[in-house]
Amino acid sequence: MTSSAWRRRRREPRSSAGENRLWPALAVVVAALAYAVLPESLLVGPRLAIPVVEMVLLGALLATNPRRMVRQTRWSRGASIALACVVIATNLVALGMLVRTLTSSEPGGMPLLLAGMQVWLTNVIGFGLLFWEIDRGGPVARHTVVRNRLAPADWRFSQDENQDAITEVAATSSERSNWRPEFIDYLYVSLTNSSAFSPTDTMPLSGRAKALMGLEATAALLTSLLVVARAVGALGQ
Template identity: 55%
Template sequence: MPADRAEASTRHPRHQRRGEARLPAAVATLVAIVLYLALPQQLLVAPRFVVPVLEFALLIPLTAINPRRVTRQTRLSRVLSLSLVVVIAGTNLGALALLIHDLVAGAADSGQALLLGALQVWLTNVIAFGLAYWELDRGGPVKRTQSGRSDFPLADFRFSQDENADTVEEVAAGSSVKSDWVPTLVDYLYVSVTNSTAFSPTDTMPLSSRAKVLMAVQSVAALLTSLLAIARAVSVLK
């Protein structure tokens, strides 16, 4: 990309961008809902259908505002989208607290059910925090695609594409500077997966205080889930 073209991409809103597809975020949310519905009874933080109904109630207007592409944002849609993430993450952390209690106390009738519940909590943890990073970084999905870089809020994360402009040509061509690259939901889910498996940042670094706090909470939650599930599995298999 010529230098003047790259410079222009940082100054002018990218109205030609189509925006991210709504489907991946909707599917991720639906998977989180199904995982909650399938939790063992002792890990539910509310009656089984209350939380999923609330999540559906938040998802439906978001889909109505942006049915195919996430290109429009209103104050209401922003509140709804952040509320949906809070509900998913909050109820899953509540389920994790109940899981820890049952694993430590050994109160569950079925060890296998608790192990399956631990996997469901871990997977929901990945989805919830991936959605949180997606909603917060650089102003959210609408801001990232519909505004020029000069209008972005400060970044919460530094991706490898953000610093590849001076590498070999075939790598530099995909960098943020030369291709006007911005992260999508898949990138944030990848960050969430690696943070939940390595219990620390890998190739994407948190920059803001809120990003560091969120990654710390996710890492601790994933670590507790993994350690206690392994301990329970050992006791079940004995």
């Protein structure tokens, strides 16, 4: 492919078919189930209240884009971001309750360990969804808008800078293949940030990206150090 062809392809949207809705929808279902089975002391309101809200929002979004994400309205964009924020906010509240329970009583090790794992998992999913929703105008824009009209990027992926690598690596770069990030890419960013408590191969560029990654890493650190460590210690007693 010539350099002019690369530049022409870079200006074109990746695919008019849009991104598959299945994986982010499954992630929301997993987050709702993880919240629904938390101990009673960590819930906000009735056990199924938050999962029902999440499923209602997901159902509305599925009605807009049931299989491929090709349509976007101001309402659907707001609902998508609201859904991710509900997952994150309720999980942070659950984490706060978990820390309070940990410091004010002597709970059993296994229930605490399981609750900590559920909170950590939901943390990864919630922030992965929000990263996916806000970067470069959102999932619909990333796949339907020409590259030079996309909103500024919040994250820089390795594919965005490997066009000068050896041929087989450069072939998948953003410049040469018109690669654009999908949900799995943001979920991986969230997973590594929650595991390493810092960026790994994907760098935050904007202030909001740095703030969100900092918040996620702090929550993951609290879960790991204050909750899981205490639970493991209680198991040995």
